[in-house]
Amino acid sequence: MIETVNLVKNFGSLGVLDGISETIHKGEVISIIGPSGSGKSTFLRCLNLLEVPTSGQVIFDGVSLTDKGVDINLHRQKMGMVFQHFNVFPHLTVKENITLAPVLLKKLSPAQADKRADELLQRIGLQDKANEHPRRLSGGQKQRLAIVRALAMSPEVMLFDEPTSALDPEMVGEVLQVIKDLVGQGMTCVIVTHEMGFAREVSSRVFFMDEGRIHEQGSPADLFDRPKSPRTKAFLSKVLY
Amino acid sequence: MFTNFWPNLAKVWGRYWGLFLEGAGLTLLLSFITVLFGTVLGSLLALARRSRLKVISVPASGYVEVIRGTPLLLQLYLITFLLPEVLPMLNLSKFASVTVALVLNSAAYVCEIVRAGIQAVDPGQAEAARTLGLNARQTMTRIVLPQAVKNILPALGNEFVTVIKETSLASTFFVGDLMTVYKTAQGATFTVIEPFLIVGVIYFVLTFSLSKLINAFERRLKASD
Numbered sequence: 001m002i003e004t005v006n007l008v009k010n011f012g013s014l015g016v017l018d019g020i021s022e023t024i025h026k027g028e029v030i031s032i033i034g035p036s037g038s039g040k041s042t043f044l045r046c047l048n049l050l051e052v053p054t055s056g057q058v059i060f061d062g063v064s065l066t067d068k069g070v071d072i073n074l075h076r077q078k079m080g081m082v083f084q085h086f087n088v089f090p091h092l093t094v095k096e097n098i099t100l101a102p103v104l105l106k107k108l109s110p111a112q113a114d115k116r117a118d119e120l121l122q123r124i125g126l127q128d129k130a131n132e133h134p135r136r137l138s139g140g141q142k143q144r145l146a147i148v149r150a151l152a153m154s155p156e157v158m159l160f161d162e163p164t165s166a167l168d169p170e171m172v173g174e175v176l177q178v179i180k181d182l183v184g185q186g187m188t189c190v191i192v193t194h195e196m197g198f199a200r201e202v203s204s205r206v207f208f209m210d211e212g213r214i215h216e217q218g219s220p221a222d223l224f225d226r227p228k229s230p231r232t233k234a235f236l237s238k239v240l241y
Numbered sequence: 242m243f244t245n246f247w248p249n250l251a252k253v254w255g256r257y258w259g260l261f262l263e264g265a266g267l268t269l270l271l272s273f274i275t276v277l278f279g280t281v282l283g284s285l286l287a288l289a290r291r292s293r294l295k296v297i298s299v300p301a302s303g304y305v306e307v308i309r310g311t312p313l314l315l316q317l318y319l320i321t322f323l324l325p326e327v328l329p330m331l332n333l334s335k336f337a338s339v340t341v342a343l344v345l346n347s348a349a350y351v352c353e354i355v356r357a358g359i360q361a362v363d364p365g366q367a368e369a370a371r372t373l374g375l376n377a378r379q380t381m382t383r384i385v386l387p388q389a390v391k392n393i394l395p396a397l398g399n400e401f402v403t404v405i406k407e408t409s410l411a412s413t414f415f416v417g418d419l420m421t422v423y424k425t426a427q428g429a430t431f432t433v434i435e436p437f438l439i440v441g442v443i444y445f446v447l448t449f450s451l452s453k454l455i456n457a458f459e460r461r462l463k464a465s466d
């Protein structure tokens with residue numbers, strides 16, 4: 001579904017992604033772990049061209065996104081993204097946050113979008129807040145809103161960049177639950193996370209990134225219990241006590 | 242010298258109060274026109290400065306830098322003397338050319354206000370919009386600008402206050418603003434201090450009440466956030 005070919009990203013003279021070639025298949029749940037600064041966010045953001053790769057290709061549904069003449073906006077509609085800091089729209093109501101994109105981009109009629117928003121809000125238990133502004137929501141509620149806002153576009157894949165890192169501990173669970181439900185419904189997901197227990201539970205494959213490369217990868221059992229590389233071992237020994 | 246202060250003050254006000262108020266009205270009108278058109282032109286300049294096309298962004302930046310880097314009085318002189326020479330067919334009145342000069346000046350400042358207002362919006366907002374599939378224009382009009390307006394409006398109010406004071410330079414060309422009335426009253430009554438004080442008080446009342454209004458408005462904007 002998503003394939004990267006020799007993906008390189010530099011910020012000026014700083015090399016961040018060092019030629020990543022990887023394929024993510026439909027229905028897979030990929031967790032990306034690794035030390036701070038290893039390029040996890042950059043890799044994720046290259047997948048929907050939020051960062052433009054310095055060289056290499058991102059192929060999504062058979063289309064090379066970096067090619068000239070490709071309408072990236074059209075492809076982004078099929079790739080939902082959730083950020084560490086939620087980025088819900090403060091000037092819109094909770095419901096408008098969800099309906100804006102599908103209506104504006106003509107994926108749904110206003111009536112359909114309204115109905116879909118009701119369903120999605122029901123799903124995350126925020127139907128009572130539909131007409132309020134997000135400033136009244138807790139961090140966990142904001143993040144759940146951000147997730148269903150992306151889902152309203154009926155994406156084929158969801159990209160998560162540390163979705164629980166900015167949350168108070170008691171709110172982490174509710175957000176992870178929404179993601180688990182999504183995984184249960186077969187959504188393809190790529191998740192950058194520091195929640196090792198969660199990664200082990202939901203992932204079909206885990207990538208360990210280090211210094212701009214996918215240094216080691218495998219099933220959660222293999223990667224967490226039988227890591228091969230000394231670097232992976234060193235990292236895991238720091239994050240799993 | 243000041244023994245006649247109160248009588249003089251009463252005399253100047255008594256004889257010219259109508260003119261003073263008229264002058265204040267004209268100053269307000271001139272300021273309002275300046276900020277209104279300055280805002281339109283300034284917003285266009287801000288868009289131009291953000292353009293990816295260098296042929297658009299570079300001249301816009303250059304314009305803003307030159308205007309902000311030279312005195313307003315000099316710009317007033319240049320425009321009021323230059324415009325009738327270059328475009329004699331327009332047959333511009335003195336008031337009109339002074340207004341044009343003030344607008345051209347204010348636009349540069351408004352441009353920076355709009356730019357700062359846009360830059361103060363969290364970049365994550367635009368990123369979130371782009372990942373939903375909105376294009377750059379939709380992101381600007383639907384997500385960034387509605388939030389930037391909250392930063393821009395109070396700053397525009399302050400620009401209005403500044404312009405009220407700056408229009409006093411227009412009196413150099415006797416266009417009938419508050420400061421022009423000062424010159425009339427001073428020349429006719431041979432008093433210096435008294436008409437100055439009257440004019441000063443009127444300017445202060447205008448700017449102070451406007452500032453208070455802006456502050457109240459700003460608090461309401463903040464509260465709705």
Ligand SMILES: Nc1ncnc2c1ncn2[C@@H]1O[C@H](COP(=O)(O)OP(=O)(O)OP(=O)(O)O)[C@@H](O)[C@H]1O
Nearest residue numbers: 011014016034035036037038039040041042043162
């Ligand atoms: N826009 C940018 N400009 C310059 N350097 C950047 C930019 N974005 C990221 N970097 C640098 O690229 C490197 C990798 O950043 P990235 O955010 O991908 O790391 P990460 O693995 O997500 O780390 P973390 O766990 O802290 O989020 C870092 O050294 C970072 O400082």
Ligand SMILES: [Mg+2]
Nearest residue numbers: 040041042162
């Ligand atoms: Mg990161």
